[in-house]
Structures are given as C-alpha cells and as structure tokens.
Amino acid sequence: MIPKMLPAALGAMTVLALLLLFPRYTYNDPDTFWHIELGRYMVEHQTVLHHAIHTFYGDKLPYVPHEFAFQIVISLLYTAFGWAGAYLLTAFCLAMLIFGMDRLTRVSRTELGLEPRHPLLLPFILLVVSWIFYNYFAIRPQMVSAWMIVWFVAFLREFQMRPSGKKTVLLTLLSLGVANFHAGVWLVIAAFTAMAVIETWWERRWTKRHTFTFAAVLLAGLANPGGLKSILFILTVTKGDFNMLINEWQPIPFAKMAHFPILLLLLFFVSILPFTLHRKPFRFLFMLGILYLGVSSFKQNLFMWLFIPYFAATLPDEIPALRGMRVKFGTRSLAVCLLIGLAANTWQVFQQPPAVDVRLYPVKEMDFILRQTADGHRPKVMASYGASGYVMFRGGDVLCDGRQDPFVTDESKGALGWNAFQRSMYGFGEYLPEIVAYDKPEYVIARNDVSGKLLEDWSKEFGPPAFKGDFGSVFAIAR
Template sequence: MTIAASLPIARAQRNLAPLCLAAASFLLLLVSGDSLLHDPDTLWQIKVGQWILDHRTVPWTDLYSLTRQNEVWLSTSWLSQVLFATTFAWWGWAGPVVLTAAAIAVAMALLLAFLQRHLDLPYALVFCLLAMTLAAPHLLARPHVLALPVMVAWSGALMDAADRGRAPSFLLLPLMALWANLHGGFVLGLALVGAIGLEALWRADAPRRLTLAMQWAAFGLGALAASCCTPYGIDTLLGAARILSLGKSFSVIAEWRPADFSAFSPFAGALLGLLGLALMRGLTLSPPRVLLILSTTWMALAHVRSIESFGVLVPLVLAQPLSGWIRPAADAPRSLRMAAGAPAAMVAAAIVLGSASATVAFATHHAFAFSTAQTPVAAVDALIAHKAARIFNSYGFGGYLIVRDIRPFVDGRSELYGEQFLMDYFAAEDGRDVSGLLRMLDENRIEATLLTADSPAAQILDHIKGWKRVYADNIAVVHVRDDQAEAPSSG
C-alpha cells in the first residue's frame, strides 16, 4: 500500500475496462463451452498436434487421407495444433475450450483497448459487442481463433501508427512470426501493411512521404521475412497460397461460401448500420480508409469466413475519424478507471483470480463433450465390424475417421485435395452427378460408405445394385457392397 500510494495518480488510475470485458467474455464462453466443439476440423487438428509432439517434427506429406497418400501437405497451423493437443492431453475437452475462450477474451480486450484511444467507453463497447456477434458463428476450437488476438494486436498497432503518421515499430515483427506459426491467415496481416501504409502516407506532409514510404516498405519486407520464421521456411507462403487457390470449390465449402442475405443477419445489420452512419451526417474518410473498408466488406461478402475480420478491422479503421464526429456522452468516462489512489492492481488481480477460480470450479463439475453430430461412433463401429478399410465419407465425418485411425476419402484439409477434386466430390455426394458418384466408388475401390443421414448419395445408394444399407441412425448411414453385407441393423 505504501508503494502504491507513492505512484503517480495517472498510473494508479489504470484502465480496467479491457480486463473486465475479457473476464466477462471468457466466463460467458466457458459456460457455453460445448458450442465451441461443433466443428469436425477440431478432431484432426488435435490428431496432427499429437503426431507433431510424438515425432518432434512437422508433417511435409499427407499422413491420413485415402485419396492423397504421401502427397505434399504442410501444416501451416502447426503451433495451434500442438497447443490444442497439449491441452486436450492434460484436461480432455476442457483444455481446448478454456484455450479457445481465453484467446477470444484477449482479442476482445485488445480491440477495446485500441478503440478507447479514440472513442468513449460506451461507443467502444458497442463496436466490441458487434465484433463478437459477427464472429459468433465462427468462434470454434480451431487455429484461426487462437490467431485472433494476434490479428487484433497487429491490425490495431498498424492502424495506430498510421493515425500518428509514423511507421510501425520493428518490435511488432515477432507478432507476424507468431501469427504465421498459428494460422495461415497471416497473409491478411501482410496485405494490411501495404493497405494501412497508404493511409500513413496520405496523412503525412509531402516532404516526409518518401522517407515514410521507405520506412513502411522496410517494415513490410521485415514482416515478409518474419512470416517465414516457421519450420517450413519460405514454403509457409506456398502453403498459404494453396489455400487461396481453391477457386470455385470455395462455393461448396460452408465457411467459404458467399454471405446469404435471404434472411436478416447480424452481418446484414452491420452493413446497413455502416451505410446509415455514412448517410446520416456525411462521415468523410480518406481514400485509403475507404479502400480498406471496401476491401474488408468485399472479403466478407465473398466468404462468410471473413466476416470476423470485417468485425475487427472496420471499427479500427473508423475509430479515429469517429473521435471528432461522435459527441461524447455527458457523464460517460473515457474509460473505466479506479478512483485516484485506489489499489487498481489489486482489483485487477482479484478479477483474474476470480475468473481462474470460476474456471476451475466449472470445469471440475461440467463434462465438456464434442458435438455428436460430427462423431458417428456407432456407424464407424459398424464399419469396423464389416472390416471395411476403403470408405467414401461425407465431408464432415473426415475428422472423426482420422481420430479412429481410418483413412477418409476426404476431410477438412481442402488445400490438400484441390479445386477439381472437391468440385467432383461435392457434385457426387450431393446427388448432382450420379455417374460421377459411381465412378468414384469404382475407381477408388471403395468397400463401404459413411454418409450423413440426409445425404442424397445415401438415398441413391439405396437403389443402386451392388450396394446395401447395413446401418442407419439419425447421424449416419452405412452402405457396403453386396458381397460384404450382413443383415441390416439400426441404431
């Protein structure tokens, strides 16, 4: 207390709003933690992480697929996979849930801290809640979420440098190296260097522009070099490029599909709100900021996966222009601060300890479980009973087959399979190409199929000579070739 009393008042008045938001977000996500375990990709991410830990190296070729054995495959999310595998090994499903919730909470706290540099707390909180709402459908125990706080820190720091008319500090480069090891989305961070650098040049005085341009260019080259500080080196960029080269197959993968406006959604509301904000009082932005918002909006319109980036980047771009446009609330403090001389550090420690205690108590009494819709346990047991090894599966079941040490026909590693393979596969599985389905089954010497209960391909095989349904429940349907079939059963 004596030491605290001797500190300057400004230091004692610490901003606790980001910490409070982080604690609230974390506890909310923890209580609803089962909702974070609804993606089949989580299963194979943990499996790959376990392999990396066991072999002390990263994979360079495919280890699991039936149709792409030994082909080149780089795990651009290897560090996230190791983190998920480690926490899962220690605490079961509670580990990935707590890790994911913590990453989201830190991202929201960082976003609020950056926004509060220009906006009063109520307005900054609105933007944070909007970002959380937009990202909600994609908040899952997967590598992109672990990279989310890094994306916020990187984007916010670049935007802050541009607002000040400066070049970013080279001390930010380790963030890019961390991002490149966590998730392939680091290419967005590289693109932001150029886009936000244009804003810095636009704001700078003419005599300084050349020097500033050289500083931003040097930082960009440093960021490019930092992104290669991974076990794959420069091949990291090639791995990310393969993901971006999937072309038309993006339209058949749920998270890469264009945004759907047939019904009202939070994203539609955000776009309308942004338009209304621009029209109501004529908010004027610099051309580089306009370009940033338009580019981010186009990304979100083209792929629903990019909506979370929209929710983070647009508020950061708008914060500084809005600071002089929105009239501050009369009684609203600029941030949540302790009274002068109060032991703010003790309050912060109490919040952290309270959250940790609540986490231990909840995780001890609540058994987190992975989504049963993605884990066809009984159906795979039936496949094993029939000794089927070459299996044609629905896309969402690939991760579970990998966990059961069965090579899937296809799984969530879309960059491994490529555009043409995925287009042909989905046309066959969706029932749009029956001849293609039969050709795939024959050419790949498929012995059995594992399809979702509502799969058109499953309904087609019910009427195809040479195939017989041997198991069905409300999750999956199993067909085998006639010469391997036994009496049908149902779960």
C-alpha cells in the first residue's frame, strides 16, 4: 500500500524538521573555543600538540592529542568564515547522521528479510536527530564521531551479511577517522567489532576475510598521533573520578523533568526489545552495550539515541495494520530534501552570524584585560572552569580548561594539594586568596553570581574590581 501523497509529505516533513533546527543553539559551548585555539596553533606551527599550551605552566604539562583532526578542521573553517564556517561542519555532520541512520534502519530490516524501507521510520529518525541536535551538536568532536560510528555499524552489519573488500576498506577508514577525530570514543568501535567477532564464531562462518577485516579495524585505531594513549583516553580522563565534577559525566537524574525525554527513550527501548532482538546474537550483545551506555551518564546516553533506530526499524512489521505500508522515497529524494533544508539553515547563519553570549563568557572582561596588555604578551587570567576556554581563545593563559587531562596530573598540583582542575573547580570560594598567592595570575575574573560576601572579601584582599562587565568582575592582581 503506497498512499499517493506520502512521498510528498515525507519530503515536506524532512525540510520542515531541518528548518526547525535553529543553528544558534549549536554555539556557545565552552569546549568549542579551546578546540579552535588548539587547531589554530597546530596549523600555524605545523605540528601536533603533545603538551598543553597557553597555561600557567608554560609547556610543561602533557596533553594527549585525541581530537587533533577535529581541531584542525574546525580551526580552518573558523579562520576562513568565522562562526558561520563552524556551522558548515555542523550541517555536514547532521546530513551524514541522517543518511547514516536511514541506512542503518534499512540494514536492520534487510537482516531479517524485510522490505528495506518503511514510511514511519523517516519521521522517527527526524525526531531522534532533533533531540541529538539540540543536546549534543555543540561544535564538539562528538558530532563527527556520532555519524562515523553510525555508519561503521551499518557497514559492519552489511559486511556480516555479505563480506567484501569494499566494506573492509570502509570499516577501516571509519575506525581510522574516529581514532583521529574523537579517539576517546574509539573503544566503542572495538566493542562493536568484538560483538561481530563473537557472532561470526557463534554462527561458524569464519573466513580469512573476517580475520583480515577485524584486524584492520583494530589496527587502524592505533594509527593516530597519540597511539594507545589516545584510544585509551577514557582511562586518563576518568582517573581519580575528577570527571564526575562535570555535569555531563554524572549519573542521569531520571526523575527531573529536564530528563523526561531520556526516561521515555529508555522505557521505549526496553519495551520494544522483545519484538526487535529476533534471537540474533549480535542484536543481543548490541542491546547490552547500548543499554549500559544509555544509562551510565548524559554524555554516553548519546549512543542510545544513535542506535534506537536500529532496534525500532523492524517494529512496524510487528503491527498488522502497518505491515504492508510502502513508500517511494529513496536516498536521492532524501538527499534533495536535506540539501534544501540545510542550505536554508546555513544561509541563515551566514546572513546573521551568531555572537558569543556576553553573559556566559567574559567577552567584555577580556576586552578590558587585553586593552591593558602589551602586544605579544599573553596575560595570566584565572577564570572559572567553564569560562577558561574562552579566555584562552581570546589570548590569555589559563589555570585549567576543558582539556582536563593535563590538569589532573601530579605536575599540576599546587595550593592546598589540589591539582589545577580541582583549583579551577573549587577555587572561587574562601580559598581563592591562597590559590591566587600560589598561582600568581595577573587577573582574576569572578562571575556575577558569586555571593556578595565573597566579593567583599576578595575586594579587601585584591582591591576593588578594576572592571565590571556582563559576565563578572575583573580583579587586577598587584605584583
């Protein structure tokens, strides 16, 4: 059954969904700024960074280059086109993610001998992608790795159905891409590959091509500037549980209304499992992995959103009234609709480039500091953890920012026995004078939401603020 207006309705829905993905919500993530600055530095010096630049420690702290490819690409786009250029990468990743999810649903259905397309799946994909866009597409490496991992699983399942040299090459390239754009999540590539290994062994259909392909995928992960350190970066960043001080790493509070969509996703995922596993070993193992990632933290919950279409793809055929629905809306039609919607989005950004939010970041405060600073000198500026990436981006040296791994090392320990990350997170309280005395910044930027009592105490210690802006107060530290 193919309703006559269904293809047109799907096309209009796709374009409308993209028009409702407003680009301005993808900006103003604190990590974006230091990613761009690291990329600019690497391009200018034609090197890959293995140490933390622009910090109070000079070039002494180690840094694992686990996202270097993303940093170079985003810096080149920003240098060429400003913030509008940065959105070009976002739009590209959005298109690749939608294409990838569409292919993944077709692969899921083909595995079970079903018609590859079902008209209800595209609206479902658009709904899922909308959530991902507003919650995870923040000009960070995860928006690149998201579509790469989705495509990897799609090709992996196609390879398992029909092994070929072409799929071997594509799987290897995607493994290589994840290892260089966002190595911190490469372990999921290894985990999904291991699931395919178990499946192949279980079904007793192992060939030399399987051996070569799985080995190539795993070895490709090591082909990155940081080597093993990069793909095991998760062990570095979670050491000592310092990452738990960052909201996105914390357990998901499902009872909060803000996380109600995540709760609905979890309930939907669990409720459809009896109808979507189909006694397939890979699907069972895959379900366990996605369920674990989906409930572990907000950061990892992304994987449940990425792969819910794979499991939901066969669900319509479990409902007799929906089983016979068909649609003439192929990849070419989808590409045209994506081109129209994303072109409109991108045109909007180039016409009205976004501005950095002066209430979230010390824009005017850094303007003031740089006016007091001699050309060629990078002032030492102590700011809160979330604002330090912007400070570094504008030209200051910082105590700690979102790179995190250099700042949880013993080399960064200082006042109170705290490492730089702890001093940055805990520092803007009663211990600030001790930390300032140890780290000797030239300026301290205190947010406007700090208590009046603390601000009064700091004014007695450092003198009255030299400048007050929309973000906070600037204290000039006398030497």
